[in-house]
Amino acid sequence: MQTDIHDAHNGFGTIRVYPDKTPIYHQGDSATRIFRVNSGVVMTFRLLEDSRRQITGFCTEGEFFGLSPHGDHMDGAVTVTSAGIQSVSISALETDAGLRAQIMNHSFRKIEDTQNLMMTLTKTSSEARVAAFLVMLADRRLRRQGPNADGLEVSLPMSRLDIADYLGLSRETVSRRLNELKSLGLIGLPDTHTAQINRFDGLRRCAGMMAA
Amino acid sequence: MQTDIHDAHNGFGTIRVYPDKTPIYHQGDSATRIFRVNSGVVMTFRLLEDSRRQITGFCTEGEFFGLSPHGDHMDGAVTVTSAGIQSVSISALETDAGLRAQIMNHSFRKIEDTQNLMMTLTKTSSEARVAAFLVMLADRRLRRQGPNADGLEVSLPMSRLDIADYLGLSRETVSRRLNELKSLGLIGLPDTHTAQINRFDGLRRCAGMMAA
DNA sequence: CGACAAATTGATGTCAGTCAAGCCTCGTGG
DNA sequence: CCACGAGGCTTGACTGACATCAATTTGTCG
Numbered sequence: 026m027q028t029d030i031h032d033a034h035n036g037f038g039t040i041r042v043y044p045d046k047t048p049i050y051h052q053g054d055s056a057t058r059i060f061r062v063n064s065g066v067v068m069t070f071r072l073l074e075d076s077r078r079q080i081t082g083f084c085t086e087g088e089f090f091g092l093s094p095h096g097d098h099m100d101g102a103v104t105v106t107s108a109g110i111q112s113v114s115i116s117a118l119e120t121d122a123g124l125r126a127q128i129m130n131h132s133f134r135k136i137e138d139t140q141n142l143m144m145t146l147t148k149t150s151s152e153a154r155v156a157a158f159l160v161m162l163a164d165r166r167l168r169r170q171g172p173n174a175d176g177l178e179v180s181l182p183m184s185r186l187d188i189a190d191y192l193g194l195s196r197e198t199v200s201r202r203l204n205e206l207k208s209l210g211l212i213g214l215p216d217t218h219t220a221q222i223n224r225f226d227g228l229r230r231c232a233g234m235m236a237a
Numbered sequence: 238m239q240t241d242i243h244d245a246h247n248g249f250g251t252i253r254v255y256p257d258k259t260p261i262y263h264q265g266d267s268a269t270r271i272f273r274v275n276s277g278v279v280m281t282f283r284l285l286e287d288s289r290r291q292i293t294g295f296c297t298e299g300e301f302f303g304l305s306p307h308g309d310h311m312d313g314a315v316t317v318t319s320a321g322i323q324s325v326s327i328s329a330l331e332t333d334a335g336l337r338a339q340i341m342n343h344s345f346r347k348i349e350d351t352q353n354l355m356m357t358l359t360k361t362s363s364e365a366r367v368a369a370f371l372v373m374l375a376d377r378r379l380r381r382q383g384p385n386a387d388g389l390e391v392s393l394p395m396s397r398l399d400i401a402d403y404l405g406l407s408r409e410t411v412s413r414r415l416n417e418l419k420s421l422g423l424i425g426l427p428d429t430h431t432a433q434i435n436r437f438d439g440l441r442r443c444a445g446m447m448a449a
Numbered sequence: 450c451g452a453c454a455a456a457t458t459g460a461t462g463t464c465a466g467t468c469a470a471g472c473c474t475c476g477t478g479g
Numbered sequence: 480c481c482a483c484g485a486g487g488c489t490t491g492a493c494t495g496a497c498a499t500c501a502a503t504t505t506g507t508c509g
Contacts (some may be wrong), residue, residue: 071356074445079356092345099349125341132344133304137311139351144283144291146359147405151497185456193359195498200457217456217506233286363465397488407466412489429474429488 037061037124038113043104045182049091052101056093058112059128062086065108066182069100070190080191082138083183085165089131106182146193149232154192155202157232159212163222177222178215206231249273249336250325257394261303261314261322268305270324271340274298277320278394281312282402292403294350295395297377301343318394358405361444366404367414369444371424375434389434390427418443 040063049060052072062084069090070080081100084090090102118125145157162179189196206212211228213221222228252275261272264284274296281302282292293312296302302314330337357369374391401408418424423440425433434440
């Protein structure tokens with residue numbers, strides 16, 4: 026029996042690997058499947074008429090995306106890096122109680138995450154937002170790796186513009202604030218797509234709240 | 238048999254009427270019940286350490302609130318006006334499939350609403366936000382009443398500060414933009430807590446996008 | 450190695466926040 | 480019935496943070 030990726034199953038429907046910058050689905054497409062990131066990074070985003078963009082999330086291993094209330098996707102999804110993605114037909118929700126519970130749990134968490142993001146975007150300075158972004162990535166990595174906080178390197182596979190569209194800033198401001206955090210000694214930037222966390226506590230404090 | 242409000246049932250647990258400005262639950266409380274607005278207006282909000290506040294929603298007739306992923310409420314809830322509120326134990330989710338479906342549907346819609354709010358807060362001018370807020374209230378009313386768009390009066394039971402904390406603005410800016418929309422002829426303000434929609438299309442256009 | 454895209458850096462403008470003062474409304478008590 | 484007071488709303492002047500525009504520099508991929 027050949028292992029056609031379209032037919033490969035491991036308890037959550039078909040599995041497939043996509044190269045980076047590949048659209049998984051488009052905003053407005055009818056939603057027939059539910060997706061889960063197996064490896065790599067996927068970002069979801071919403072577009073406005075005038076081509077403005079809000080990135081609604083960066084999904085990594087284990088996270089679901091593509092959940093839609095009615096027929097249509099309210100966001101689009103694209104791989105940031107090469108990514109392994111599992112998917113299952115939406116109809117599986119009706120039969121599989123375990124999956125349903127998992128999705129429900131994920132939905133609640135998603136609401137919380139979205140509200141957290143909203144708080145960050147509306148109540149904090151550009152510096153705090155960039156710091157919060159780095160803290161989020163670092164936390165995510167720490168959850169999977171050991172708790173060696175300081176000295177940790179996190180990868181930033183997305184472009185500055187992607188970060189900007191996630192944080193509601195301009196790409197210039199993202200650049201400025203990153204270099205500001207660097208000159209404060211909180212982080213290092215060995216190369217454009219890597220950040221080194223020097224003082225995690227300081228970064229957290231920065232993310233929490235910062236008047237100026 | 239006496240109709241103790243605590244024991245009154247109509248298919249969705251107990252019913253109770255609260256006066257205005259009454260807390261229903263507090264942020265951080267353990268979540269044991271799910272709520273549904275029967276009449277009146279309830280607002281949910283999240284607080285930050287330094288007493289900043291983000292209002293996450295104004296709930297009216299038929300809307301659920303108080304859904305929490307884990308044990309604790311991630312937001313607080315207060316009545317804006319006098320309000321009739323139904324509630325049911327969270328354990329009913331396990332037994333009642335219909336309720337579960339309803340809640341699930343609501344959760345998806347909530348994610349969408351929250352993302353929409355986020356778009357509004359991060360991508361639009363203060364004028365557009367205030368216009369969008371009025372459009373939302375008007376739409377909500379139109380869904381229940383006839384489709385006589387223009388001339389419609391919507392009530393603003395919440396304070397200017399509440400609106401500001403919903404839209405991520407200062408109370409002064411809310412005030413300024415409301416009066417601006419008034420002098421543009423799009424709305425009328427017969428009194429502080431009432432807005433009259435004069436040109437609904439214009440208001441929509443304003444809400445959609447506005448450079449200046 | 451060369452060309453194009455992305456990122457940085459600098460200069461300037463603008464929108465909304467803050468501070469401060471005045472107004473209007475409503476409830477209270479004389 | 481009216482005077483007073485308190486809280487919420489409005490209006491104005493000023494400030495500041497981030498966007499925008501523009502020019503380099505750096506990075507990447509053929």
